[in-house]
Amino acid sequence: MLPRSGDVLHVTRAASVQFRRPILFRVIRVLDRPTYDGWVWLEGYELNAAGDAVNRRSIFVQRAGLRQLQAAGQPRPHTVRSARRAPARGSMRVA
Template sequence: MSDRAHPRLPAAGDVVLLNRAASVQFAARPIRFRVIRRDERQTYHGWCWLDGYELDAAGDAVERREVFVQLAGLRRLTPRR
């Protein structure tokens, strides 16, 4: 998200692009994703569970999802706070 070696953890309200770099499940069809929360359960180093909404082209929520992604592969679409 920011620096590939030390990515900033996503927070509620962040909009990120999920594509092949985040997880192979998004290789064919990347999605824009608005984070509701980051799950605190233990995972592999550099990975996390995110709870949020898949967004359509207008930025409206179309489906609530829980996704398992690589932090270094997330691309932030919202400005930094």
């Protein structure tokens, strides 16, 4: 699988030994650098659990070890966040 811009990937040790701790990664682009057969340079953002970008990075990984979680163009799943509401107003008496 060759990732595309916007894809969200689960990058684990299967992609490279440097990922002892798996990460979520949103692809910006596939870099055109010479590599070994089956390997690829990716530029993108490391994501936190809520899907927000926390770190921009370039990674060197095996294509066969990447797992796609979300294809480019699919809407991001909603996260539950507390909504801010205006304070409740009591009834006002006008004389």
